[in-house]
Amino acid sequence: MRQYNSMRRLTSLLFLAGLGLLLAAILQRLNFGQPPMIVGDAINAAAPAQVGAANLVTSVVLAYRGFDTLLELTILFTAATAAGLALGREPGDRLADPEAGPIVRAGADLFFPLLLVVGLYIIFHGHLTPGGGFQGGVILAAAFFMPQLARPASRLEHRMTTLIEGLAGATFILIGLLALFEGEAFLTPLLGVGTLGTLLSAGTLPMLYLAVGLKVGAELAGLLASLAEMGAEE
Amino acid sequence: MNNLILLVVLPLITAFLLPVIDRFSTLAARWSGPLVLLITTFIGASAWLQLGTGAVSLELGGFRPPLGIVLYVDQLALLFAIAVSFGTLLLWPYGNRGGLRQQTLTLLLAGSGSGLALSGDLFNIYVFYELVAVVSYGLAVSLRTPAAFAAAIRYLIISGFGAALSLAGIALIYDATGTLNLAQLAQLAPEKLNDLQGLSAFVLLLIGIGVKAELFPVNTWVPEIYATAPKRVSALLAGLVSKLAVVVILRLLVLIFPQPEAHTLLLVLGILGVLTGELAAWRARDLPRVLAYSSIGQLGIVFIAFSVPGEAGVFAGLAMALHHLLIKPALFLLAERWDGSLAGLTGAAKASPLGAALFVLFSLSLLGIPPLPGFWAKLLVLTSLAQMGAALYYTGAVVIMLGMVLEANYLFRIIARMYQKAPSTGTPPGHGRLDLAISSMLGAGLIAAVFLLAPLADRLQGIAAQTVDVNQYIEAVNPVPTRNPI
Numbered sequence: 267m268r269q270y271n272s273m274r275r276l277t278s279l280l281f282l283a284g285l286g287l288l289l290a291a292i293l294q295r296l297n298f299g300q301p302p303m304i305v306g307d308a309i310n311a312a313a314p315a316q317v318g319a320a321n322l323v324t325s326v327v328l329a330y331r332g333f334d335t336l337l338e339l340t341i342l343f344t345a346a347t348a349a350g351l352a353l354g355r356e357p358g359d360r361l362a363d364p365e366a367g368p369i370v371r372a373g374a375d376l377f378f379p380l381l382l383v384v385g386l387y388i389i390f391h392g393h394l395t396p397g398g399g400f401q402g403g404v405i406l407a408a409a410f411f412m413p414q415l416a417r418p419a420s421r422l423e424h425r426m427t428t429l430i431e432g433l434a435g436a437t438f439i440l441i442g443l444l445a446l447f448e449g450e451a452f453l454t455p456l457l458g459v460g461t462l463g464t465l466l467s468a469g470t471l472p473m474l475y476l477a478v479g480l481k482v483g484a485e486l487a488g489l490l491a492s493l494a495e496m497g498a499e500e
Numbered sequence: 501m502n503n504l505i506l507l508v509v510l511p512l513i514t515a516f517l518l519p520v521i522d523r524f525s526t527l528a529a530r531w532s533g534p535l536v537l538l539i540t541t542f543i544g545a546s547a548w549l550q551l552g553t554g555a556v557s558l559e560l561g562g563f564r565p566p567l568g569i570v571l572y573v574d575q576l577a578l579l580f581a582i583a584v585s586f587g588t589l590l591l592w593p594y595g596n597r598g599g600l601r602q603q604t605l606t607l608l609l610a611g612s613g614s615g616l617a618l619s620g621d622l623f624n625i626y627v628f629y630e631l632v633a634v635v636s637y638g639l640a641v642s643l644r645t646p647a648a649f650a651a652a653i654r655y656l657i658i659s660g661f662g663a664a665l666s667l668a669g670i671a672l673i674y675d676a677t678g679t680l681n682l683a684q685l686a687q688l689a690p691e692k693l694n695d696l697q698g699l700s701a702f703v704l705l706l707i708g709i710g711v712k713a714e715l716f717p718v719n720t721w722v723p724e725i726y727a728t729a730p731k732r733v734s735a736l737l738a739g740l741v742s743k744l745a746v747v748v749i750l751r752l753l754v755l756i757f758p759q760p761e762a763h764t765l766l767l768v769l770g771i772l773g774v775l776t777g778e779l780a781a782w783r784a785r786d787l788p789r790v791l792a793y794s795s796i797g798q799l800g801i802v803f804i805a806f807s808v809p810g811e812a813g814v815f816a817g818l819a820m821a822l823h824h825l826l827i828k829p830a831l832f833l834l835a836e837r838w839d840g841s842l843a844g845l846t847g848a849a850k851a852s853p854l855g856a857a858l859f860v861l862f863s864l865s866l867l868g869i870p871p872l873p874g875f876w877a878k879l880l881v882l883t884s885l886a887q888m889g890a891a892l893y894y895t896g897a898v899v900i901m902l903g904m905v906l907e908a909n910y911l912f913r914i915i916a917r918m919y920q921k922a923p924s925t926g927t928p929p930g931h932g933r934l935d936l937a938i939s940s941m942l943g944a945g946l947i948a949a950v951f952l953l954a955p956l957a958d959r960l961q962g963i964a965a966q967t968v969d970v971n972q973y974i975e976a977v978n979p980v981p982t983r984n985p986i
Contacts, residue, residue: 305567336512341631343515348605352641436517439516446502451502451559451560451561
């Protein structure tokens with residue numbers, strides 16, 4: 267058995283060495299710095315007029331490749347569901363950890379509104395400045411998770427997070443389906459492009475980002491909370 | 501045609517809303533999944549009647565390719581998209597043993613599987629592929645036994661490794677061409693990907709996507725997952741998911757990598773797959789593992805068939821793949837109560853006569869006994885190999901026949917055991933009514949295929965001809981000429 271194991275290690279090592287050599291050889295041949303920018307250049311030129319988002323990254327993420335973003339959201343949702351399935355039962359009653367000290371508690375109370383504002387700001391300005399639904403959503407999740415660290419006895423409302431999560435995801439798809447009812451293709455941005463650089467521009471893109479932000483926030487907050495509750499039970 | 505996006509989106513939105521629906525009515529949550537799958541099957545079937553032999557592309561977001569993502573709908577894509585909807589409907593966890601989460605994951609599998617068949621964009625295919633992977637990790641552990649967790653961890657590592665490799669392959673392609681649209685890649689490939697970089701991209705993509713297609717070096721997760729997951733999940737993974745990966749590989753091969761080296765590589769890996777799969781199945785000691793290893797062998801034959809360039813190879817490979825798509829889920833359903841060691845199957849025919857009879861039927865077709873469809877599929881593969889007239893292709897044919905000898909040995913050994921007199925210690929259990937009903941249905945389909953062989957073969961040949969028609973693909977998608985920004 268031991269011989270078999272060392273054999274296996276040796277073959278894995280050989281395999282890895284071969285793969286490394288292959289990748290190194292390929293890297294040698296690539297000419298970095300002059301990629302053929304067929305799609306990239308075309309999008310750079312067309313996006314401001316076509317989509318109306320001052321943040322070009324957002325026009326790629328939500329307009330040109332919005333379908334990919336929907337799938338990324340779904341992957342996150344799937345991972346949370348699969349983790350729930352693997353962890354098993356809904357977290358039950360437990361002995362709570364003791365409350366944190368006054369500094370952490372006061373800090374958590376102070377930070378909660380600040381984080382909420384920053385998160386929402388980043389979500390709402392996703393089509394104008396760097397940031398957007400994913401980044402803002404993570405900040406929202408942190409905002410809701412921090413009070414839990416300060417006061418482990420106070421439970422995050424799972425009911426609420428699943429509700430927000432499901433409805434936000436459905437909203438993203440419904441906005442896409444609205445275009446289908448209008449006779450356009452799925453996920454076509456509606457409502458016109460507006461004035462480039464203003465808060466109310468880029469059509470339905472800010473709404474999509476709001477849905478992304480709420481979904482990501484609710485998902486991560488829910489996942490963190492159930493992991494914390496699991497840990498406390500052990 | 502525009503509403504074909506619903507095949508992907510309806511299951512996704514239902515999956516998102518399932519926990520919310522469950523708050524209001526458990527009954528509604530329980531039946532909304534099957535209902536949605538019924539609707540998507542219907543949408544797919546009516547699109548099939550409209551499509552004929554044509555092909556259309558759907559521009560998502562209303563952006564002209566290559567800027568936006570397109571779905572490409574031809575007979576091959578639509579056939580597999582319908583198979584996903586209908587297959588998940590058949591293999592739905594009706595007993596509700598896994599609860600709400602398993603239903604959610606099954607719906608997500610239906611949506612992402614249809615998307616994988618329909619997508620016409622390389623990166624979009626990657627995202628769908630990842631989604632299918634994450635869904636299958638969850639489904640694989642739904643019984644939550646320690647063995648299932650161990651198997652799933654191994655699966656997760658191999659699959660993650662494969663995903664990283666295929667992402668590297670996509671990066672190489674993007675570096676060489678600057679686009680991700682499959683039609684535009686098909687236009688650019690002869691000029692820009694017909695070199696070492698293109699070939700290494702193919703190797704990386706093949707290994708990466710091959711993880712799900714049970715390709716030879718990256719299939720070590722197969723037996724443990726199929727043995728430890730609920731048999732309905734194994735049926736979904738072995739029947740549907742592996743075929744979707746096969747379809748993706750076929751598309752890439754036809755559109756982007758028609759080089760002879762790519763075909764040779766596929767042939768060699770296919771041969772090794774048949775050899776290792778059938779030998780391992782011959783040595784396996786319980787029914788789920790026998791079925792898992794035999795599935796590796798069968799998919800090896802599919803890859804050998806695809807290594808024959810042109811319409812003949814695609815025709816033969818698709819026949820093998822569809823045949824396996826039909827019978828492997830049925831066999832896994834029969835194995836639901838028949839896991840544990842093979843010795844425990846002694847006298848099983850007495851306890852479940854219909855189940856044993858179906859097992860014999862499917863085994864004969866798997867093996868390739870005329871006049872069952874499995875025979876014709878294997879015959880197609882062998883004749884297309886013989887027509888190539890090269891030593892390596894002859895080797896492929898010989899290996900396939902060797903595999904049939906092994907298959908005959910282990911399948912007849914199991915059947916003989918089933919029809920022996922039961923030991924005094926008690927007979928093995930009979931089958932659940934639903935499992936038996938679904939596998940009878942699939943068996944009836946198999947027998948119907950015997951009588952409808954000529955029209956089915958004609959239709960399949962038409963599909964193969966359309967699949968290898970690169971020009972039709974490019975014209976249907978019609979990517980905007982490069983360089984000049986619109």
